[in-house]
Amino acid sequence: MDKITFTKFIINPKMFWSNFFLLGFFILLGFACSHYMELEGHYVTGMNNQIVWGLPHIFAVLLIVIASGVLNIASISSVFDKKLYKPLAPLSALLAISFLIAGLVILVLDLGRPNRLIVAMTTYNFKSIFSWNIFLYSGFTVVLAAYMWTMLDREVNKYSKFMGTFAFGWRIILTTGTGSIFGFLVAREAYSTAILAPLFIVMSLLYGTAVYYLILRLISKFHDTYITTDILDNLKKLSVMFLFANLYFLGLYHVTNMYIAKHLDFEIFILSSGGIYTISFWVGQVFIGIILPIIILSSNKLCTHLALTTSSILILIGSFIAMYVIIIGGQAYPLTIFPDHIIIDSSFFDNVVHSYIPSVYEFGLGIGGIALALIIVLVGIANFKFLPTMISSLHKKQAAEKSSDS
Amino acid sequence: MKDSARLTRREFMVKSFTAISTVYIIPDLIPKAVASKPLDAEVSAKTEWAINVDVTKCVDGCTACVDACVDENGLYGFDRPETDSQWIRKLQIKDIRTEQVTTLPMMCQHCENPPCVDVCPTGASFRREDGIVMVNQHTCIGCRYCMMACPFKARSFVHENLTEQVTSSPRGKGCVESCNLCVNRIDHGSETTACEEACMKEGHNAITFGDLANPDSRVSLAIKTKPSRRLREDLKLKQRVTYSGF
Numbered sequence: 122m123d124k125i126t127f128t129k130f131i132i133n134p135k136m137f138w139s140n141f142f143l144l145g146f147f148i149l150l151g152f153a154c155s156h157y158m159e160l161e162g163h164y165v166t167g168m169n170n171q172i173v174w175g176l177p178h179i180f181a182v183l184l185i186v187i188a189s190g191v192l193n194i195a196s197i198s199s200v201f202d203k204k205l206y207k208p209l210a211p212l213s214a215l216l217a218i219s220f221l222i223a224g225l226v227i228l229v230l231d232l233g234r235p236n237r238l239i240v241a242m243t244t245y246n247f248k249s250i251f252s253w254n255i256f257l258y259s260g261f262t263v264v265l266a267a268y269m270w271t272m273l274d275r276e277v278n279k280y281s282k283f284m285g286t287f288a289f290g291w292r293i294i295l296t297t298g299t300g301s302i303f304g305f306l307v308a309r310e311a312y313s314t315a316i317l318a319p320l321f322i323v324m325s326l327l328y329g330t331a332v333y334y335l336i337l338r339l340i341s342k343f344h345d346t347y348i349t350t351d352i353l354d355n356l357k358k359l360s361v362m363f364l365f366a367n368l369y370f371l372g373l374y375h376v377t378n379m380y381i382a383k384h385l386d387f388e389i390f391i392l393s394s395g396g397i398y399t400i401s402f403w404v405g406q407v408f409i410g411i412i413l414p415i416i417i418l419s420s421n422k423l424c425t426h427l428a429l430t431t432s433s434i435l436i437l438i439g440s441f442i443a444m445y446v447i448i449i450g451g452q453a454y455p456l457t458i459f460p461d462h463i464i465i466d467s468s469f470f471d472n473v474v475h476s477y478i479p480s481v482y483e484f485g486l487g488i489g490g491i492a493l494a495l496i497i498v499l500v501g502i503a504n505f506k507f508l509p510t511m512i513s514s515l516h517k518k519q520a521a522e523k524s525s526d527s
Numbered sequence: 528m529k530d531s532a533r534l535t536r537r538e539f540m541v542k543s544f545t546a547i548s549t550v551y552i553i554p555d556l557i558p559k560a561v562a563s564k565p566l567d568a569e570v571s572a573k574t575e576w577a578i579n580v581d582v583t584k585c586v587d588g589c590t591a592c593v594d595a596c597v598d599e600n601g602l603y604g605f606d607r608p609e610t611d612s613q614w615i616r617k618l619q620i621k622d623i624r625t626e627q628v629t630t631l632p633m634m635c636q637h638c639e640n641p642p643c644v645d646v647c648p649t650g651a652s653f654r655r656e657d658g659i660v661m662v663n664q665h666t667c668i669g670c671r672y673c674m675m676a677c678p679f680k681a682r683s684f685v686h687e688n689l690t691e692q693v694t695s696s697p698r699g700k701g702c703v704e705s706c707n708l709c710v711n712r713i714d715h716g717s718e719t720t721a722c723e724e725a726c727m728k729e730g731h732n733a734i735t736f737g738d739l740a741n742p743d744s745r746v747s748l749a750i751k752t753k754p755s756r757r758l759r760e761d762l763k764l765k766q767r768v769t770y771s772g773f
Contacts, residue, residue, distance in 0.1 A: 159701070161687065161688075162685070163686045163687075164605070169609035169686070170609065170610060170612075170613075170680075170683050170684060173671040173674045173684060174671060174675065232669045232701070233668065233669015233685070233701030233702055233703070234668050237667075237668045238668070240649050240666050241648060241649055241670075244649045244650055245648070245649070245650070246648060246649060246650040248645050248646075249646050249648045249672070250646070251646060251648035251670065251672055252648045255648065307642060307676075307678070307762060452675070456679070456680055458633070458759065459620050461624070463620065463623060464618055465619045465620065465621050466617075466618065466619035467616065467619070468608065468617065469613050469680060471618060471680060
């Protein structure tokens with residue numbers, strides 16, 4: 122009977138280094154963009170005193186949400202004892218740590234004073250969810266590192282279930298914290314609701330699964346990776362379940378907002394009169410990001426691989442647009458300072474829907490962050506045994522290599 | 528025996544040093560000694576700094592308070608209204624029912640329960656015992672979470688390099704800032720803010736600053752004579768800036 126073992130990513134050195142340098146180039150580009158923004162000040166970006174969080178935050182929050190969600194595969198294996206997913210668990214933890222680091226780097230490099238990171242790491246205001254998140258994010262990397270160790274080292278393998286459960290609990294709290302960054306903003310109609318926390322959790326499950334599948338698929342193009350039809354069918358079912366969960370919580374979030382009288386105007390804005398934000402919501406977040414993937418995954422006309430690949434790409438396009446709607450759309454809608462009045466004149470744009478055109482530097486920083494996540498994955502799988510491989514196929518490969526050498 | 532008419536080298540050195548000290552050091556100490564009294568006094572909750580704005584006295588088109596704030600704090604912009612700092616701004620609002628148009632100044636409302644202080648990760652955004660809400664420019668990391676949290680859009684982010692800074696009001700690129708009730712003036716014993724002073728000079732007297740804890744202060748009297756209200760009272764932030772006449 123075939124046995125599963127873990128191997129390093131066996132790749133042609135030329136291909137490894139070309140990918141390494143390509144990703145390295147984007148990382149340097151990201152750093153250069155960030156350095157320019159710090160040197161000149163944020164006026165060179167599209168952000169201003171109205172839209173204070175922009176494209177870097179879309180990238181950063183998305184990467185952090187993905188980081189939490191991508192651990193889903195490992196959680197299913199360890200926490201819910203699903204043996205099917207066990208071979209895929211170590212890679213899942215590596216992806217989680219990579220995306221988390223990338224998200225945090227973007228967030229830090231977009232600060233007005235990134236040189237004061239040490240202040241953020243040493244001075245805390247425990248009333249702030251941001252402070253808690255600093256602990257949750259840095260703690261998560263430690264928990265993930267320990268979890269990976271228990272999965273990869275046979276001597277401590279007996280603790281992997283415990284560490285998996287611990288990491289699962291940690292990431293649920295972490296995503297709750299990320300959603301609460303927005304949920305705790307009482308002044309803005311778009312936020313100020315606790316539903317954002319579970320919404321972010323289901324978003325993380327969906328986006329994380331999509332990213333996991335796409336990366337596994339990419340790796341399997343170069344490396345004989347263990348993916349059975351059972352796993353594929355299961356991933357498909359999981360994705361459909363997460364898509365419906367997203368639709369449910371998204372609907373609940375908007376219905377709740379419509380029910381709160383003071384949030385109604387914002388709902389009308391985002392759902393019908395918000396121009397680019399309304400179009401982004403319906404076409405991007407709902408149709409491309411949720412409805413279309415449900416249709417593709419539910420139809421039997423496409424093979425499982427193709428259906429999963431297409432739907433995962435659509436889910437990720439939708440995820441980016443969803444973050445745009447939540448982060449930019451939420452700020453674009455002007456604050457209600459005078460509920461019984463209309464502001465007819467202001468030098469500070471109090472009475473207009475704010476516009477936001479991101480700059481190339483913000484985009485460069487975001488892309489640099491994604492490249493950073495991918496380079497950590499590349500170096501990780503090339504140096505440590507993360508990839509599940511069938512022993513029989515490994516033997517075949519080694520035998521083939523030996524015969525070609527001789 | 529020592530010759531009293533002639534100075535020894537040591538005596539010469541001591542006397543010279545004393546003379547130089549008298550000429551150079553003492554004049555420097557005098558103004559500091561005068562200023563040190565209010566600066567050394569501990570900020571306490573016994574003082575409750577507040578502002579009342581009588582919107583019926585605020586004149587449409589007048590920007591004296593805004594101009595005074597710019598001069599006081601060196602808020603010279605770069606002709607980029609979307610990114611330039613504004614600590615105080617003039618708004619014109621219309622009542623939805625009566626269609627009455629009102630003009631008023633808008634600045635940090637110095638909440639007793641300030642959301643900006645709650646969300647600040649480093650505690651750089653803080654509230655003093657006397658009610659002044661301000662930003663510690665040394666520990667602000669520029670995350671802008673306070674700007675997301677403020678219901679009054681009272682805060683600005685310094686988007687570019689500054690050149691014409693005022694020593695009494697230090698600012699820094701990459702930090703968030705807002706009205707601090709002219710804290711530097713107040714701590715040096717002044718009883719008025721730049722905006723109130725300018726409004727009084729114009730003869731409008733729409734802005735009244737003072738200590739709420741003192742029943743005879745200008746602001747206490749202003750609030751007693753005319754009913755006032757806080758903006759967004761539903762948020763229960765208990766702002767120290769109140770508005771009368773609308």
